[in-house]
Amino acid sequence: MLLKDRLVNTFIELVRIPSPSLKERDFADYLKSKLESLGLRVFEDSSGKALGGNSGNIYAFLEGSGEPILISAHMDTVSPGENINPKIQGEYIVSDGTTILGSDDKAAIAGILEALQAIKEENIIGRNVEFLFSIGEENGLLGAKNLDVSLIRAKEGYVLDGEGDIGTLILKAPTHDRFYLYIYGKASHAGTSPEKGLNAILLSSEFLLSLPWGRINDITTANIGIVKGGRATNIVPDEVYLEGEFRSLEKENIETLWKNFVEELSKIELKGGKYELKKENLYKGFSISKEEQVVKRIVSVLEKMGKNIRTIHTMGGSDANILNSYGIKTINVGIGMENPHSKEERIKIESLYETAVLIYNLIKGE
Ligand SMILES: [Zn+2]
Numbered sequence: 001m002l003l004k005d006r007l008v009n010t011f012i013e014l015v016r017i018p019s020p021s022l023k024e025r026d027f028a029d030y031l032k033s034k035l036e037s038l039g040l041r042v043f044e045d046s047s048g049k050a051l052g053g054n055s056g057n058i059y060a061f062l063e064g065s066g067e068p069i070l071i072s073a074h075m076d077t078v079s080p081g082e083n084i085n086p087k088i089q090g091e092y093i094v095s096d097g098t099t100i101l102g103s104d105d106k107a108a109i110a111g112i113l114e115a116l117q118a119i120k121e122e123n124i125i126g127r128n129v130e131f132l133f134s135i136g137e138e139n140g141l142l143g144a145k146n147l148d149v150s151l152i153r154a155k156e157g158y159v160l161d162g163e164g165d166i167g168t169l170i171l172k173a174p175t176h177d178r179f180y181l182y183i184y185g186k187a188s189h190a191g192t193s194p195e196k197g198l199n200a201i202l203l204s205s206e207f208l209l210s211l212p213w214g215r216i217n218d219i220t221t222a223n224i225g226i227v228k229g230g231r232a233t234n235i236v237p238d239e240v241y242l243e244g245e246f247r248s249l250e251k252e253n254i255e256t257l258w259k260n261f262v263e264e265l266s267k268i269e270l271k272g273g274k275y276e277l278k279k280e281n282l283y284k285g286f287s288i289s290k291e292e293q294v295v296k297r298i299v300s301v302l303e304k305m306g307k308n309i310r311t312i313h314t315m316g317g318s319d320a321n322i323l324n325s326y327g328i329k330t331i332n333v334g335i336g337m338e339n340p341h342s343k344e345e346r347i348k349i350e351s352l353y354e355t356a357v358l359i360y361n362l363i364k365g366e
Helices: 004-016 025-037 047-051 103-121 200-209 251-270 293-304 319-325 349-364
Strands: 041-044 058-062 065-074 087-089 092-094 127-134 156-163 168-173 175-184 214-217 220-229 239-248 274-283 310-313 329-337 346-348
Touching: 004 092, 004 103, 004 349, 025 041, 025 058, 025 103, 025 127, 065 103, 065 319, 065 349, 092 349, 103 156, 103 329, 103 346, 103 349, 127 349, 156 168, 156 293, 156 319, 156 349, 168 293, 168 319, 175 200, 175 251, 200 220, 200 239, 200 251, 214 251, 220 251, 239 251, 251 274, 274 319, 293 329, 293 349, 319 329, 329 346, 329 349, 346 349
Parallel strands: 065 127, 065 156, 156 329, 168 310
Antiparallel strands: 041 058, 058 127, 087 092, 092 346, 168 329, 175 239, 175 274, 214 220, 220 239
């Protein structure tokens, strides 16, 4: 039986163990011993080493029957996440206001542990379930990007890391690209020989103003986020550095943005300037239809729980983007966290409980 008090105690215990990105060691050790005591086969990969962290991703395997499903949550939290002092305030659990709470994503992990505890006590043989607890999610989905995919057999997965009440299902997320760009002009004395210079700040301005920014359409955004350049008022600046990003739910839109970007960039050379461009794909988008089994399965559980289903898209990334890129059809599931990444982060005790009920029923597989 799922016990609300035990679940709340587990949650409080979990958030008290600090786990900043790539420093998840203490938390991972605690989680591993809990999972082992619940009878799961547990494995840690070497992604931590590759990433300069002190813990790898944790995998845990629950024996059951049928095709396995994947359930995933991340172990790391954003800062300030040390010395978290959670407290119960009415129907909520909150921090003391000096730190985050850590319900992102430990509410999911507490729910998983409570569900596994109940499954064990009731001697239930449910589905084959593979659990993945990732590192470094908050600083670029690093754990998921470096996981050992050969350990995962599941073709369908649930990342429990979404905002929104229980019943919220994120079925679409964007492709996210970033650019790092140097624009070079020519330095010269601003007072005595400005005509010998080529002003990189003006080149950059013309370039930026030739392109659309902000909301490009309802599924596409573009942003110039960092501009650095110039050395002194009496020098014609010869170098400007720019960083920005594109996001879209359709990769064709991103391709169009890149095409225009490079086209406009080449005009800088016609003006005598130079540039150096580095493109990076942070993650690829995904789009899962409501007709897919991975959606139908969780919808049927949520409906039995009496929850309203809300299928949405997001313009942010999660481990679900990376898992989809490995061919594991994965959606991101709302677990009721509120105001994550802030000191006002909080979660309803009822949301914690419903998350546990959801996981319990997914494992039970009826
Ligand atoms: Zn998260």
